[in-house]
Amino acid sequence: MSLLDVNNLTVKFDTPEGIACPVDNISFTIEENQVVCIVGESGCGKSITARSLLRIVPTPPGRIARGEIKFSSQHGPVDIAQLDSNGETMRSIRGNEIAMIFQEPMTSLNPAYTIGNQISESIILHQKASRREAWKKSIEMLELVGIPSPAQRVHEYPHQFSGGMRQRVMIAIALSCRPALLIADEPTTALDVTVQAQVLDLLSKLRQENRMSVLFITHDLGVVAQIADVILVMYLGKIVEKGTSEDIFFKARHPYTRGLLDAIPSLSATQRKRLVPIEGSVPSSIDLPPGCGFASRCHLATSRCFEETPEMTSVSFTHEASCWNMPARESGDSVRPERNADS
């Protein structure tokens, strides 16, 4: 059985303007020790998907309307979608078996408590450790994530740390209980490029050491190319394409994925090629018209695309996409993401 098995997950938000559906009937699995990346632009439902897995989407307005989230917990399989979001079972999974790090390291730590207090809080809660043991463990965790002189810094407050250091602290908190799955919600977006690389390296290293699965959410395809085993491309609450790095980067079938790849600047490009933007903007997810969500921005759209919603269809054993007019794509003309080309 997979570590996490999401089937037909649908999340709805009741807003004054109507019912929005930021996550619409998505399915994916995460195997043990696997890195799954969700890629997509702002508002496509990546973060809501991630937060639904931990049941930290505020209710109301958010609710899981349909679907299951099967998780192989230490205490046997559970369906997270059915759990009480504040119940004991959910709380024992949250922060313990599934941990999460966030986009904004500057605001994700509580300014009123020391770093040590905030790391040991999880350890005391989930591992029934004493305050003293948890504090010792906190220092070890800080050392593990590469913070210099951890024994002193553990007494300091978040404002005494830089952004990159705070993200390391967040990683230390998330990993303190050795979770089976780490959800990383754009953990490098708010960081400088050099710091991004350091944090990514740290995450990959810790992942291998701990044999941990990672659900990595980002809009940075360069990052994805570096770490992903499986890539899910999301658009308007739906997964439009799913495949391995090679499937997505070299054999992309969905026009949206191809659009994303064409919009990546390349340092190594020999001819002066203009970047191709995806025209238009994401429509509101309230009262969506029928048909494919991407149809209004798609240069391949036909009348069928505005009437019927395409299902996920298998392209190869590892590769699926949902489009009525899937163009064939030769592997030769693909756009290589920059970071991949450099390394």
Add this chain to the structure above:
Amino acid sequence: MISYLIRRLALAVPTFIGITIIVFGLMHMAPGNIVDFYMAANSEAIVDAERIRQLEEEIGVNKPIYVQYAKWLGRVLVLDLGVSFETHRAISTELYDRLGATVSLFFFGHIIGWPLSIAIGVLSAMKPNSWIDHLGRSVALIGLSMPAFWIGAMLILVFSVELGMFPSGGSVSSSMSDSSTLGYLLDKGWHLVLPAITVTVRTMAITMRVARAELLEVLRKDYIVTARSKGLTETVVLVKHALRNSLISVITLIALSMGSILSGAIMTETIFSWPGVGRYLVHAVNVRDYPVVMAITLLVSIIVIFSNLLADICYTWLNPRIRYN
């Protein structure tokens, strides 16, 4: 921190002097002095002009104002509040007799009112648009819309005149002098209910609204999501992670409203014939008992300045980013 406190206390000295000069000046601008009030009160007494001059000389009200002020300040600097013009007793003794009543009013009003209003604010913020939220906000709106003297008068009208549940004034029943200690205390508590409500309703309303708004703001912060994602219970998230960060505004509000709280006490004590410092101040102003007015002014300004200092110290505990160096 210590040097900061010393600096703040040193800065308080000019503030004290400024306040006393203003109050002293205002008092003397009001027409008449205590001798005139004696004369008016005892109109049948025949006192010749020579005797009046003699009396004014005795208490020093015929001197130029700066001389009077300098004399008063000189006494205060050696911690002597002086003697009441009216009763010729030491003002410290007069205040001591009345301070207990005011302190008990403050205690039963605000020391209960503040935590209670913060608690209601927290409950409202936890469940916005629930019945407790609506109830709290409606009561707050009513409390804010009515001045203290009106609330006091209405409470007397409804609960003492119409329903006869509580006394309309005073701090103890006259029949209680020979009763047991417990009976005496119960009687005191019974007298306290209406004045305590009157003195605290407005402050409670504002505190509640600020606590609610501030907590709602903090609950939207990223670190609250982090706290929830750790698997903490809602209570821990709320009390440990949210409440402490939202208290700064509440503390600021309480410290800043200290002045209006004390003036509210004056109003309440007058309405309920409460034998406290506030009512004594009103009486002293009426009979132009200058030293008493000045002594109470000094007391109030000390309380206001110290409560603001206390708030500054609280900030460093609530938010470690605030350090005074």
